[in-house]
Structure formats: structure tokens, C-alpha cells
Amino acid sequence: MPKQPSKPPTTPQDINLDVLEGTLSFYIRTINIAVSRDLDTCLEGLDVAKGTGKITTLLLVDSYPGIRPSVIAHLTMRDRSAMGRLIEQMVAHDLIRREVSSEDSRAQELYITEAGAALAVKIRELVPKQSRDFFSFIPDDEQQQLMDILRRAYRRIVETT
Template sequence: MSKKPQDGVESDDAHAMPRLDVGRLGDLLGFHLRMAHVAIYRDFAETTADLALTQKQLAVMELVAANPGTSQIDLAHTLGTDRATMMALVNRLAARDLIERRPSSADRRRQELHLTKEGRAMLTRARKLIDIHEQRFVDLFSLAEMDALLAALKRIYEER
């Protein structure tokens, strides 16, 4: 059972971990964004472990579900990754028969991405788990706080 920090030490009975003074880091936006990201990432990984899919892979599946026929280049641009990384992500999903590539009827050089039947079923399973995961963090905020937080975060990445 976890106790409140006392004299710089947090105790969970058998394991005492020192709580470091974060110093100047405590005033840095990037530090707090990183710490929040780590907390959310760990919870996501634990919640969705049985799916054996990463956050990026599930993001790709969500984008393909919302935009059938999209391209790897469009996905890479939306997620802020390079083409090689996106190709590797799509290759892994295709190897699991979750996404398929189809030639475009409008431009033979372009390949369109679509979820397979298995991909749609996996995404349905994933969404249920993601909703549980997401709710744990959304519940920390009022509706107004959540709206403000999302608006503030979007301002950071949409302004760049």
C-alpha cells in the first residue's frame, strides 16, 4: 500500500523509492508533457497488452477506418512520421492481415489502404479497451477542463 512521501521517500512497504527534487524541470512544459505521456503510455500498454498492437499501429488503423483508401504518405503526414516508418507500420499490420493495400483505380502508382475483415474486428475490440483506458484519464478533469486541455495541446502542435 502506497503512503504519502515523507522526508523525500515514497514507501510501498517493501520498496522505498527516493523522490528526487525535480529542480528546474518542474517549471518546464516539456517535462510535464513527457511525464503525462509516460503515464498515459504505460496505462495504454497495460490495457491493450492482449492485442499486441502499439499506439501508432492503432492510430493507423483508426485513420484507415475513418479514411478508407488513404495512402501511406497521407498517414505519415497526419501522424508526423517519415515514409519509411509508416511503411514499416503498415507492413506489420498487413502481415497480421489487419490492413490491405489495393491499387488505386485513379492513379496506378498509388496504393490505397483498407482495413480487412480481421482489421475491423480487431479495431472493435481495441476501441472497447481504449475507451476504458481513456476514461481513467478523462475522469481526472471536468468537462470544461478537458475541453481547455485539448484546446491547449492542439495549439502546441497545430501552430508548428
């Protein structure tokens, strides 16, 4: 059990996070919250602000016409019901449209709309800039190293699930 301080801490620097100090998961979760808030501020007023998965879905549908929701769900680690709700929302905002697959009448295919394609252009400009600005305190070479590590972790997790 950690030693209790004689008086309550008054600044974040006065606090030891116990076992969390040594866990990647704690830092990844908290950085995710902070970067998501910053991204939402950057994208305020756009149909992809607030929530997760919309940007990835928009870009994948734009890049891969006819992509199936199950593929996007797998890549974004979402379950079917969450993916269904996200797609409903994006269809309602006229960003994507659904069609029944000509190969399998039980499957849906997703296609970008004109409004979705225009938004994808904006997103491809805003998101990289937001990421660069948010992480500007980390030197470029360290960002690249961290990106390589996280990309490998992501690919491994996606491939094994």
C-alpha cells in the same frame, strides 16, 4: 547552480526537477510514457498494443478507405520508413491491406480487413474508457480545457509541417 541538499532525497516530493519544473515538454513526454504504458496494459493481447501509431492507423484506414500511407505518416508525425514498418506489421496481422492506386501506380492505398474492422470496433470502446479512467483525477471541465489546448497545438503543428 541549484543548492545541493544535505542528504539524498528519499521520495519524489523531495526532488526539484530544476529547469524541467517549468517546461511543458518535460510533462508532456513523461505523461506520454505513463499513458502509453497504461494503454498497452488495457490493450494487452490485441494486435495494436505496444508501440505507437497502430491505433491511429487502424482508425484512419477504417474511416477513410483508400487513404494513403503518406497522409497517415503526416498526421502521426512519422517518417516514411517508420510508417512502412508499421504498415508491414499491420498487413502481416491481417488488419489492413494495400492496393496500388488506380490514379497513380507509384502510390499505395490502404483498406481495412474484416479482422481490422472488428478490432476497430473494440478500440473505439476501449481507448476512450482508458483515457477517462487514466485521467479521472482531473475534473471533466479541466480535461476539456486541456484537450482544447492540446488539440489546437496538434493542429498547428500538423498544419505547419
